[in-house]
Amino acid sequence: MTAQALARDDLGALFDALRAEGYRVVGPTLRDDAIVLADLRGPEDLPAGWTVRQGPGTYRVERRDDEALFGFAVGQHSWKGFLFPSRERLVEMRREDGALEHRPAARDAAPLAFLGVRGCDLAAIEVQDRTFMRGRHVDPGYDARRRAAFVVAVDCLEAGDLCFCASMGTGPGVERGFDLRLTELGPRFLVAVGSARGASVAARLPLRAAPAGDERRRRDGLDDARAHMGRTMQADDLPGLLFGNLDHPRWDDVAARCLACANCTLVCPTCFCFSVETVSDLSGTEARRDRAWDSCFTVQHGQIHGATFRPRIKDRYRQWLTHKLGAWVSQFGVSGCTGCGRCIAWCPVGIDLTEEVAAIRATSRPAVAMPPPPAPAPAVREPMVPATARVTAVRRETDDVVTLRIAHEIAFRPGQFHMLGLPAIGEVPISIAGGDGRSVDHTIRAVGAVSGALAALEPGHALGIRGPFGSAWPLEACVGRPVVVVAGGVGLAPLRAALDTMAARPLDYPSVRLLYGARTPADLLFTDDLQRWAADPRFAVRVTVDHAGADWRGDVGVVTRLITDVPPDAVALVCGPEMMMGFSVRALCAAGLPAERAYVSMERNMACAVAHCGRCQLGPYFVCRDGPVFRFDRIARLFDQEGF
Amino acid sequence: MQDGVAAAMESLDLFRQLTEAQRRSLAALARLEDLPQDAVLLRTGEASARLWVVLEGRVALSLDVPGAVEALLLTLGRGELVGWSSMLPAPRPRAVANARALEPARLLAFDAGDLQRLCEADHEIGWVVMRSVLAAVGRRLTETRLQLLDVYGKRP
Amino acid sequence: MKPRLAVIKLASCDGCQVTLLDLEDELLAIGEALDVAHFTEASSRFDPDGPFDLTLIEGSVSQPRQIPIVRHARAMSKRLVAIGACANTGGLQALRNWANHEEYLSLVYARPEYIETLAESKPVSELVPVDFELNGCPPDRHQLLEVITAFLVGRRPNIRSESVCLECKRAGHVCVHVAYGIPCLGPVTQAGCGALCPGKRRGCYSCFGPRENANTGSLADDLERKGLPPAEVARRFRLIYGWAPPFRAESARREKP
Numbered sequence A: 001m002t003a004q005a006l007a008r009d010d011l012g013a014l015f016d017a018l019r020a021e022g023y024r025v026v027g028p029t030l031r032d033d034a035i036v037l038a039d040l041r042g043p044e045d046l047p048a049g050w051t052v053r054q055g056p057g058t059y060r061v062e063r064r065d066d067e068a069l070f071g072f073a074v075g076q077h078s079w080k081g082f083l084f085p086s087r088e089r090l091v092e093m094r095r096e097d098g099a100l101e102h103r104p105a106a107r108d109a110a111p112l113a114f115l116g117v118r119g120c121d122l123a124a125i126e127v128q129d130r131t132f133m134r135g136r137h138v139d140p141g142y143d144a145r146r147r148a149a150f151v152v153a154v155d156c157l158e159a160g161d162l163c164f165c166a167s168m169g170t171g172p173g174v175e176r177g178f179d180l181r182l183t184e185l186g187p188r189f190l191v192a193v194g195s196a197r198g199a200s201v202a203a204r205l206p207l208r209a210a211p212a213g214d215e216r217r218r219r220d221g222l223d224d225a226r227a228h229m230g231r232t233m234q235a236d237d238l239p240g241l242l243f244g245n246l247d248h249p250r251w252d253d254v255a256a257r258c259l260a261c262a263n264c265t266l267v268c269p270t271c272f273c274f275s276v277e278t279v280s281d282l283s284g285t286e287a288r289r290d291r292a293w294d295s296c297f298t299v300q301h302g303q304i305h306g307a308t309f310r311p312r313i314k315d316r317y318r319q320w321l322t323h324k325l326g327a328w329v330s331q332f333g334v335s336g337c338t339g340c341g342r343c344i345a346w347c348p349v350g351i352d353l354t355e356e357v358a359a360i361r362a363t364s365r366p367a368v369a370m371p372p373p374p375a376p377a378p379a380v381r382e383p384m385v386p387a388t389a390r391v392t393a394v395r396r397e398t399d400d401v402v403t404l405r406i407a408h409e410i411a412f413r414p415g416q417f418h419m420l421g422l423p424a425i426g427e428v429p430i431s432i433a434g435g436d437g438r439s440v441d442h443t444i445r446a447v448g449a450v451s452g453a454l455a456a457l458e459p460g461h462a463l464g465i466r467g468p469f470g471s472a473w474p475l476e477a478c479v480g481r482p483v484v485v486v487a488g489g490v491g492l493a494p495l496r497a498a499l500d501t502m503a504a505r506p507l508d509y510p511s512v513r514l515l516y517g518a519r520t521p522a523d524l525l526f527t528d529d530l531q532r533w534a535a536d537p538r539f540a541v542r543v544t545v546d547h548a549g550a551d552w553r554g555d556v557g558v559v560t561r562l563i564t565d566v567p568p569d570a571v572a573l574v575c576g577p578e579m580m581m582g583f584s585v586r587a588l589c590a591a592g593l594p595a596e597r598a599y600v601s602m603e604r605n606m607a608c609a610v611a612h613c614g615r616c617q618l619g620p621y622f623v624c625r626d627g628p629v630f631r632f633d634r635i636a637r638l639f640d641q642e643g644f
Numbered sequence B: 001m002q003d004g005v006a007a008a009m010e011s012l013d014l015f016r017q018l019t020e021a022q023r024r025s026l027a028a029l030a031r032l033e034d035l036p037q038d039a040v041l042l043r044t045g046e047a048s049a050r051l052w053v054v055l056e057g058r059v060a061l062s063l064d065v066p067g068a069v070e071a072l073l074l075t076l077g078r079g080e081l082v083g084w085s086s087m088l089p090a091p092r093p094r095a096v097a098n099a100r101a102l103e104p105a106r107l108l109a110f111d112a113g114d115l116q117r118l119c120e121a122d123h124e125i126g127w128v129v130m131r132s133v134l135a136a137v138g139r140r141l142t143e144t145r146l147q148l149l150d151v152y153g154k155r156p
Numbered sequence C: 001m002k003p004r005l006a007v008i009k010l011a012s013c014d015g016c017q018v019t020l021l022d023l024e025d026e027l028l029a030i031g032e033a034l035d036v037a038h039f040t041e042a043s044s045r046f047d048p049d050g051p052f053d054l055t056l057i058e059g060s061v062s063q064p065r066q067i068p069i070v071r072h073a074r075a076m077s078k079r080l081v082a083i084g085a086c087a088n089t090g091g092l093q094a095l096r097n098w099a100n101h102e103e104y105l106s107l108v109y110a111r112p113e114y115i116e117t118l119a120e121s122k123p124v125s126e127l128v129p130v131d132f133e134l135n136g137c138p139p140d141r142h143q144l145l146e147v148i149t150a151f152l153v154g155r156r157p158n159i160r161s162e163s164v165c166l167e168c169k170r171a172g173h174v175c176v177h178v179a180y181g182i183p184c185l186g187p188v189t190q191a192g193c194g195a196l197c198p199g200k201r202r203g204c205y206s207c208f209g210p211r212e213n214a215n216t217g218s219l220a221d222d223l224e225r226k227g228l229p230p231a232e233v234a235r236r237f238r239l240i241y242g243w244a245p246p247f248r249a250e251s252a253r254r255e256k257p
Ligand SMILES: Cc1cc2nc3c(=O)[nH]c(=O)nc-3n(C[C@H](O)[C@H](O)[C@H](O)COP(=O)(O)OP(=O)(O)OC[C@H]3O[C@@H](n4cnc5c(N)ncnc54)[C@H](O)[C@@H]3O)c2cc1C
Pocket: A303, A304, A305, A306, A417, A426, A428, A429, A430, A431, A432, A443, A444, A445, A446, A447, A448, A449, A450, A451, A452, A490, A493, A494, A602, A603, A604, A605, A606, A607, A628, C156
C-alpha cells in the first residue's frame, strides 16, 4: 500500500471527520503561556509555531522559527486527565426508613478523540489499561472511556530536553496502538491507519499519495530524535537493582531535597493511585463515594488505624521510584515509566529520576530477584458498587469487639475479606470470620469512625458489602501436616473460618495447635469456639495474655513464649499486629520451621480492594490482590524494612 | 532421688553445654521438689536463697499492687528459671515479685550459695551456668519489653 | 433532641464566622439539624451554659480574659474544633510575637495602658486539647461544612493533610512555580483552599499553614536559587502562619542578623 498524506491546510477535515463520527476533539493548545490539553475547535487552536524549553523544575514556551503544529514535547497535562479524571463519582447511596440503596454513579460517555498522542503517552495509556482494564477487576468508567477514545498519534521527529522514551522503548515513533498516526513533514502530514475506526475516519479525509521519500524522511527524523534524547536511562535491570538497594545512602540525599509535594506522581501519565472520599448531606440520607487522585507522597496513602507505614519523605520517594521503575514490572508486567520526562520538569525543585537512578547504580549492591506478574483472571465488573445486606445477629465478644452475622449468600475461602460500608460514614476492609453459604460472620473491633459505626449495628440494620477479596490461608497445603496457628488479639478473627474448616475435616488435619495471645482475659474472642476446639482431641489450644489478675489459670506472657517444639513438617498460620507476627515468625523459624511454610496476613490501607487505588502496596505486591495472606519468605525482606 | 535429678538435668536444654562430669557435680547440689497447686516459692520482699528450674507444671510470677488485685506478670513452664536473682553477688536483692505454683509442679532446686561456690571453684562450670542464666534472663527481658509494647492495645 | 452547637470568638477578625454565615445554601439545613445555642457573631444571644455537642472556636488567645473562656468552652463541649489560622497557630496577630510587645502597643494605641494583652498570641491548643483543627485564613467553607456534616453523621472529616500541589494538579492549573518562575509555597502548605492563588497565576502564600512533613528547607533553598534574597525568603514564611513551628523555624534560619 502506498503511503498517504494530508496537506497541512486540510487538517480541518480531520476535525470535521472526527466530529462527524461523534467524537469530541481534545488536544494540545497554548493557554496561560503553557501547552495544555483541552477541547480544540479546529487547527487554529493548535500551538502553531510554538515549542518549549524545559529543564529540571522549569518549563517555558518559546517561538519556533517555523510554523510547526506539533513542534514541542509533552507538557504538564497528559491524557490520563481524560481517561482517569482527577475526580470522579463512583457510587451513590440512599438510606431511608431502614432501606439502603447503592447504585453506580452516572458516567459521561461522550467519546473523545485524542489528537496528538506521542509514543510515550500512548505507551502510558496502555500501562494504565493494565491497571484499570486488564486485571481481575475492571474499572467501568475507565473501560468505557478508553474503549470509546479515538487515538490520533503523532510521531516525534524532535526530542525534548527531558525525554528518554528511546531508553524506555516507547518512542519517539509510534508504531502501533493508534487509530490514525500523523507525521508532521512541513507542509503535509504522512498519515497511517491503525484500525478499522481509523480507516473509517481516513475515508473522510482528502488524502493523497505521499511523495516518494516521505517514509524515509520519517525514519531519518525518528533516528535523529532518538540520537538527541535529552535524557537516557538504563532500564532493563531496574526492578532488581532498586529492590536490592533499599538502604542506599542516596535515598537520604534525595529525601533532603524532595518536598513530598506529589507533583511528580500527579503529572506522571501512568500513576493511578486514588483516595475514596465519602460525601453526604447533613442527615446522611444521600451519600456518595468519590475518588480523587492521590499519591504515595501523602501520609494518608500509607496510613491505617494506629500505624503510618511511610512517615518519612525518604520512605515516600523510595516508594515512588521503586514502584515506578521496579515493582510495576511484577505487578503489571511492564515498567511504570515511559520516559516522558514530566516528573523532571514539573518537580518544583527539579529532582531528576534519571540522575537518582544513576547515582544509585554507581555504588549499588547486587540486584535481587523479583516475583513475576500474576496470571490473568476472569474479569469482574462494577467492583466498587456494594451489595446491600442485613445484619441478622450481633454477638458481643468483648468491650470493643462484636461479631456481626450478615445475611449474604456468598462463597469465600478462609482468610479472604470483605469491604463493609455504611453510606455516610465510609468503608473498611474486614476479614470473613465464618460463614455457611447463606450468611457471613464479621468480627469487628471498634477503633475509629467506620469500625465503631459497624460495631454499633443491630439486627435488621442494612450495610454495604463488597467482595470477597484477596488470598486465603493455604488449607490445601496443610492437609496431612501438623498445623501451628498463632493468633494475636483480633487476629484470631481472620483465622476462625480456617480453624473451623480444620475442625470439620479430621482426616485431613490430624494435628492442629492454636497459640493465641491477647491483652487480658477479658479481651479473648470466641470463648465458645476456643472451648469447642480444645475439646477436640486433635487440637491443642493454648492461650496467653499480657496482663491478668490472680484468678486467671491460663498463661501470662507474650504469645511467642508458646512457640516451642514445632514439628519440622508443620505449616504455620500467623495473624495479629504486624510486630507480633514478626516476632512469632522469627520464633517459628528459630524452632526449625522454614520460612516458606509460615504464612502471615498483612494489613495495609485499602480504598478499593481491587488493585486499583494503589494504597495497599507492599513492594511488588498489592495486599488486596496478592494478599492479605502471604507466604512469609516472599515478603520477608520488606517485612523487616523500615518505611514499607 | 538423685537418679531423678540426673535424668531431669539431662533432659533440659539448659545444661546441654556441660560435660558428663560437670553435670554430675552440679546434680550433686540439686534436689527435686514436688509442689502442690498454689504453693509459694517466693514472696515479695523476702531474700531468696534458691534457684529453681521448672520441670513440670507452671509457676506464676505476680506483683502485689497496693490497693488492687494481685497482677499476674508471667507464667513459667518447663526449662525456665525461677529466682534467678539469687545468683547475683551479695547483697542479694529481695524478691520484687511473688512466685507460686499455678498447678501441681515439679522443680529442680539449687541452693544458691552452694551453686555460687561451685561456680567460683570451677570456672568452667561457672561460665556455662552463668551463660545459661544470662541467656534466660535476656530472653525474659526481651519478652517483657514486648509485653510492655502492648501490641494489642488501641492506638490513639 | 438536636445536638447543640456553640460558636465562640477570641482575638480574630471574625472572618471564620463569616465563612459559616457564607454557607448560605446550607445554613438553613444546619439550623434545622443543630440547635445553635451560642453564636457570638450571628446574634447577641449569650448562653455560655453548656453542655454543647460541638463547639467551633475561632481566634487566638491574646488577652488574659480569654483564658477562662477557652477553659470553659473545653469543659462544656463534647467536641471542640478550633477553626482558622488564629485559633490554630496564633494567626496574623502572632506577628507581634517577634516584636517587643510594649513598643508595639505604644506604636499602635494612643493609651496603651487601657490595652490588656498577653505578650504572645497563642493557639487554643496550647491551653486545652482540641478535637480537630480546621486550618485556613479564613477556612474553606466546604471544609467547614464537611466538619459539621461529619460530626452530625459520625464520620471522620474528610480533611486531608496533603500539599496544595495536589489540589492544584487535580484542578489542572499550570504550575506557576515551574512555568513562570513565580515563587509558590504550595508544596509546603496544607491543602484546603482548592489552589485558589495558583489558579489566578499567583504563588501560594500559605494561608492554610504548613502541611504534614513540610520540607521548608528545600523549598527555601529553591527560592534563593530563583533569586530571592534570604531576608525575603524569611518574610514569605513569616506571614499568616508565621508562628507555626516549621515556618517559624525556617524564617529564623533564613534571617540574617
Ligand atoms: C485485609 C484486612 C482485614 C481486616 N480485618 C479486620 C477484622 O476482621 N476485624 C477488625 O476489627 N479489623 C480488621 N481490619 C482492620 C480494619 O480495616 C480497620 O480497623 C479499620 O479500617 C479502621 O477504620 P476506622 O475508620 O474505624 O478507623 P479510624 O481510625 O477512624 O480511621 C482511620 C482512617 O484511616 C483509614 N484506614 C485505617 N485503616 C484502614 C485500612 N485498613 N484500609 C483503608 N483505610 C484505612 C481510613 O481511611 C480511616 O479514615 C482489617 C484490615 C485489613 C486490611
